[in-house]
Amino acid sequence: MKLLVKAPAKINLSLDVLGKREDGYHEVEMIMTTIDLADRLELTLLDKDEIKIVSHNRFVPDDHRNLAYQAAHLLKHRFNVKQGVSIAIEKVIPVAAGLAGGSSDAAAALRGLNKLWQLGLTIDELAEIGAEIGSDVSFCVYGGTALATGRGELIQALPAPPTCWVILAKPFIGVSTAEVYRRLNLQGIEHPQTLGMMKAIENQSYSEVCAHMSNVLESVTLKMHPEVNQIKEQMQRFGADAVLMSGSGPTVFGLAQHDSRMHRIYNGLRGFCDQVFAVRLLGEQHKLD
Numbered sequence: 075m076k077l078l079v080k081a082p083a084k085i086n087l088s089l090d091v092l093g094k095r096e097d098g099y100h101e102v103e104m105i106m107t108t109i110d111l112a113d114r115l116e117l118t119l120l121d122k123d124e125i126k127i128v129s130h131n132r133f134v135p136d137d138h139r140n141l142a143y144q145a146a147h148l149l150k151h152r153f154n155v156k157q158g159v160s161i162a163i164e165k166v167i168p169v170a171a172g173l174a175g176g177s178s179d180a181a182a183a184l185r186g187l188n189k190l191w192q193l194g195l196t197i198d199e200l201a202e203i204g205a206e207i208g209s210d211v212s213f214c215v216y217g218g219t220a221l222a223t224g225r226g227e228l229i230q231a232l233p234a235p236p237t238c239w240v241i242l243a244k245p246f247i248g249v250s251t252a253e254v255y256r257r258l259n260l261q262g263i264e265h266p267q268t269l270g271m272m273k274a275i276e277n278q279s280y281s282e283v284c285a286h287m288s289n290v291l292e293s294v295t296l297k298m299h300p301e302v303n304q305i306k307e308q309m310q311r312f313g314a315d316a317v318l319m320s321g322s323g324p325t326v327f328g329l330a331q332h333d334s335r336m337h338r339i340y341n342g343l344r345g346f347c348d349q350v351f352a353v354r355l356l357g358e359q360h361k362l363d
């Protein structure tokens with residue numbers, strides 16, 4: 075038996091860090107939303123009692139380091155599943171990009187294996203299990219738009235932001251999330267107005283969403299990789315209404331409402347970056363798969 079599952083990427087419309095916790099993680103406040111850029115996972119039941127990862131992307135591990143493997147392993151052992159599974163990952167989301175590709179693959183594996191292995195877990199139970207794999211996995215289990223707090227695993231659903239295009243550009247560098255958090259200096263950072271962003275979304279005000287886009291991790295990544303700032307400037311020059319780095323970076327995204335503007339930014343950026351995409355927001359929390 076086979077099952078196809080989609081694993082969409084996320085962007086952070088705002089990202090605030092409130093402080094460092096005793097467990098080493100940081101307390102965050104983030105507005106996250108899924109976009110129409112997705113990996114595809116093909117799950118196939120195996121008679122043999124094993125978890126197999128198939129991936130043709132050289133940046134994606136095909137063993138226990140793969141987050142989708144970790145999702146399968148967790149479910150298998152916690153619920154004493156005897157069947158094995160092969161997980162083939164067709165990678166579309168750039169790796170180590172601030173777009174939660176690995177986390178979304180893990181979330182898709184959780185949702186898919188819940189069906190394939192007939193575990194009968196609720197979406198909330200899957201999100202709780204996801205938090206054991208990584209801070210962003212819970213959000214990815216639900217998808218849509220949400221406020222994420224705690225270390226990122228506490229999720230409160232929000233309405234869909236106003237419709238627009240998202241143009242993404244990833245320079246040819248990878249960024250380590252752990253290193254970015256480690257280098258963050260909490261003194262003197264300018265905090266985003268998370269509440270303002272939530273109100274902008276509730277009011278369906280595109281201009282207010284643009285005005286409230288802010289990410290405190292930019293202060294670290296832009297210093298380490300000046301090319302990220304250059305991409306931000308290019309996007310602004312080509313007419314994006316607002317521009318921000320997603321997560322710990324290095325991917326930069328810009329928003330645009332009109333098709334013509336989207337084409338101008340997309341074509342303009344292709345000369346500067348190896349990976350450029352123009353996609354729609356997926357919107358509200360919805361039933362993935």
Ligand SMILES: C[C@@](CO)(OP(=O)(O)O)[C@H](O)COP(=O)(O)OP(=O)(O)OC[C@H]1O[C@@H](n2ccc(N)nc2=O)[C@H](O)[C@@H]1O
Binds near residue numbers: 171207208211
């Ligand atoms: C920055 C964000 C924003 O959405 O995304 P990405 O840029 O990775 O996509 C997330 O906070 C990343 O979440 P995720 O990538 O799942 O992080 P984890 O695997 O849980 O943690 C990786 C490392 O980042 C640091 N970390 C992560 C989350 C957090 N709230 N505080 C932290 O200090 C810790 O050092 C941890 O060891």
Ligand SMILES: Nc1ncnc2c1ncn2[C@@H]1O[C@H](COP(=O)(O)OP(=O)(O)O)[C@@H](O)[C@H]1O
Binds near residue numbers: 323
């Ligand atoms: N399924 C997966 N897809 C991509 N990367 C993965 C996956 N599983 C584990 N990884 C590892 O996780 C690291 C971070 O990947 P990714 O989730 O794409 O980045 P980010 O957390 O910045 O959004 C990669 O360098 C890779 O080694």
